[in-house]
Amino acid sequence: MKNKFKLFGLAVLVTAIVFSFAALSLAGCDTGGDPTDPALNGTWVDEDDNTLVFDNGAFVLSGNYNVKGTFTTSGGSITLKPTHAKGNDEKWYTKAEAIAVGATEDDQRLLFSPVTNTYSISGNTLTLNAGNKSATYTKQ
Numbered sequence: 001m002k003n004k005f006k007l008f009g010l011a012v013l014v015t016a017i018v019f020s021f022a023a024l025s026l027a028g029c030d031t032g033g034d035p036t037d038p039a040l041n042g043t044w045v046d047e048d049d050n051t052l053v054f055d056n057g058a059f060v061l062s063g064n065y066n067v068k069g070t071f072t073t074s075g076g077s078i079t080l081k082p083t084h085a086k087g088n089d090e091k092w093y094t095k096a097e098a099i100a101v102g103a104t105e106d107d108q109r110l111l112f113s114p115v116t117n118t119y120s121i122s123g124n125t126l127t128l129n130a131g132n133k134s135a136t137y138t139k140q
Helices: 002-022 095-100 105-112
Strands: 042-046 051-055 058-062 067-074 077-086 115-122 125-130 133-139
Antiparallel strands (some): 042 133, 051 058, 115 125, 125 133
């Protein structure tokens, strides 16, 4: 079980970095009381073929790592709340299941902690901002 989460732990670090980029929001967007920005709905792919799928408050991040959960947007920010992470065995794990198979406290914190950041959408381009770093996704 520990070996499963050693590799899983490496994916955790990458996931944490991506969450920093993937935590999105449309500055100045008024969603009319909707807790999510409908402009995010759809499939977005970056230059490394990592994919973000947004669907009315649910998200799936896939590529070299896989995490899914819920998201909300408000006042130019998006908050991603991961509920599941995919292990090396291709199974989706909840936090409790990850703990049961040996996820460390660091794994748990990195995989299942909510993240809030900013984003912008221009045409079919989504730019994700985390501090002084950004990533660009194209809508498919």
